[in-house]
Amino acid sequence: MLAGGGARRFGGADKPSAAVAGRALVEWVAAAASGASRLVVVGPPRDLLPHAVVVREDPPGAGPVPALRAGLAEVRSPWLALLAADLPFLRPVHLAQLLEAASGAGASGAVLVDGRGREQWLAGCWRTAALRTALDAYTGASLRGVLGPLEPVAVALPGEARPPWYDCDTPEELARAERLASSAPGSRARVGSVHDGARREAMSVLEEWMQAACLELGLERGDIDRDLVLDLARDVAHGVARPGAPLTAYMLGLAVGRGVPARDAAARLTELAEGWRGGDVDVPPEERARTEA
Structure with missing residues (x-):
């Protein structure tokens, strides 16, 4: 992760430490690479990533190629x-x-392309x-100059409301990222279902959680019918058993993933x-006791 530079367009502030949705930019990127065997950060030391291997280009601020x-030099994989x-x-x-695209094509690498194909x-x-x-073999200073000749696979991810390639070079772009992070299409209203203040507060917290979870997992909030899942969970909890509610919601997700509407x-x-009748199935006594607990 290249986390140095003077951030001139950012007013000289420490851009990687700037926050979006309550989390520093550098933390978001580290989380995206959480499956890596080691995290190497080129830039000044920061307390935000205590487990990272931190190195500096020589001299500091020399540009992306020396930083690379x-x-x-610290990569082992x-x-x-x-x-x-x-x-x-x-x-x-x-x-x-990206990894699948590069390895599947037998290419040297793969890069994201933005909405304009860049x-x-x-x-x-x-x-x-x-x-x-x-x-x-490279003596220049341009990142494109060293990476372009490797002819990486171009990976486009159309339809993303929060593009994975979106970067924050300016305070204005950071502010837009914050707006994108907090935005989500409204879910359908359930007529007459929310009168109580405590329930309104609970649903507000739930909606905030859903937005945060979608952001974390790269999902689109508009693709999730909250009321549909909650109604199903309620019916299973009442008609079968409470532990069946989250399990059934999970099975619903698996079915949808396989193409079932x-x-x-x-x-x-x-x-x-x-129409469920628990007595129709021979459930062992110990399992019945655990289910009813």
Whole structure:
């Protein structure tokens, strides 16, 4: 992760430490790379990432190519992710897609492309050996100059409300990232279902949690029908057993992932729960006791 530089467009402030949705930019990027065997950060020491290997380019602020050289010296794995430190919407699933695209094509690497089709050189995965060879023969100062000839696979992720390639070079872009992080399409209202102040507060907390979880997992809030899942969980809890509610919601998710329409699957499960008779199944006494606890 390249986390140095003078951040001139950011007013000279420590851009990687700036927060989006209550989390520093550098922490978001580190979380996206949480599956890596080690995290190498090129830049000044920060308390935000205590387990990272921190190195500096020589001299400090010399640019991305010297920073890449300094970081690459610490890499031990055959593959690496080369990332900027200001990508608040990058998630592990995006890095997995990059790695799959590069390895599947037998390429030297893969990079994200933005909405205009431009390569994002600090949002990619690379074969370590290919990158070392390219750097050994390169005398220029341009990141594009060293990475472009490697002909990486271009990975486009259309339809993203919070693009994984979105970076925060200016205070205005940081403010927009905050707005994107907090925005979510409104879910359908349930008529007459919320009168009580405590319930309104609980649903508000739930909605905040859903937005945060979607942001963390790279999901779109508008793809999740909250009321559909809650109604199904309620029907199973009342008609079968309380522990069945989260399990059934999980099974609903698996069915939807396999192509079953959510409303169809929920209707079938609700009908099953409403007609359920526990006595129809021979449940061991110890399991029945645990279920009823």
